[in-house]
Amino acid sequence: xxxxxxxxxxxxxxIWHEITEHNAVFNMAELRNVEVPYPEADAKxxxxxxxxxxxxxxxxxMGDKRVxxxxxxxxxxxxxxxxxxxxxxQKYLDVAPGSVSPxxxxxxxxxxxxxxxxxxxxxxxxxxxxxxxxxxxxxxWLKIKDLVKIISDHGSEAEEVEL
Numbered sequence: 001x002x003x004x005x006x007x008x009x010x011x012x013x014x015i016w017h018e019i020t021e022h023n024a025v026f027n028m029a030e031l032r033n034v035e036v037p038y039p040e041a042d043a044k045x046x047x048x049x050x051x052x053x054x055x056x057x058x059x060x061x062m063g064d065k066r067v068x069x070x071x072x073x074x075x076x077x078x079x080x081x082x083x084x085x086x087x088x089x090q091k092y093l094d095v096a097p098g099s100v101s102p103x104x105x106x107x108x109x110x111x112x113x114x115x116x117x118x119x120x121x122x123x124x125x126x127x128x129x130x131x132x133x134x135x136x137x138x139x140x141w142l143k144i145k146d147l148v149k150i151i152s153d154h155g156s157e158a159e160e161v162e163l
Contacts, residue, residue, distance in 0.1 A: 001106045002094075006133035006140065009106075015150070017142040024136045026098035028063050031139075038141055041121070041128040045100040047089055047113075050079035056092055057081070060102055060131070061118040061163050076116070076161070094134070101132040102151055103140075111155045117148070119160045 001009060010017045022034045028044055036042065042063035049056045055078065059067055069081045086097050092113050093104030105115055121129045121144040129147055130139045151158045 001103065001134060003133045003135040003138065006103050006106075010140070010142070013150075015142060015146050017140055019133075020130075020139045020141070022137060022139065024098065026136060031063070034139075036130065036139060038126065038128050038130055041124065041126065041130045041141065042139070043102075043118075043121075043129050043131050045102065045131065047084045047093065047100045047104075048081045049084045049088060050081060052079060055079065056084060056088065056113045057116060058093075058100070058102060058105065058113055059116045059163075060121075060129075062120050065118065065120075065163060067163060072116075072163075099132050099134055099136045101134055102147060103131060103134045105151050105156045106154050107134070108154075108156060111157070114157045114159065115151055116159050116161045117144070118163050120163070122160065 020036050025031045043060050044063045046059040061067055073081050089095050092108050094107035095104045105113055127144050128141050129144045130141045133140045148158050
């Protein structure tokens with residue numbers, strides 16, 4: 001699924017969402033220059049793999065957080081993690097660098113990628129998350145519970161984590 005298909009998917013399922021179109025952003029620093037309705041709900045997505053290239057993981061955190069991969073590995077019993085390659089992004093998520101998003105998991109037909117998401121999204125007052133619709137020229141805002149249901153219904157493993 002790509003941008004237009006994501007929008008249709010959300011509309012067809014009557015999932016509340018808002019869309020903010022903007023210039024392409026490739027990192028959180030660039031997003032700070034974009035006026036968004038829910039800046040506290042911006043998500044940062046890391047696509048990583050283990051050292052044997054057997055395990056692939058997406059880690060989604062609040063935009064202002066840093067993920068210490070060594071601590072994350074240890075806390076979740078994972079092998080050494082490093083960032084996945086652009087080829088891996090294309091193969092598993094069908095996205096380009098800068099567009100990594102939990103919506104990319106909908107393109108993972110074999111559900112090989114496990115999704116870890118920050119518990120703070122559900123603890124926030126509005127419980128909203130802002131993610132790319134598999135394209136870094138927009139941010140889609142939706143309820144975290146709806147996103148978790150979408151990903152789980154697809155068959156991908158989702159785990160809420162404290163980060």
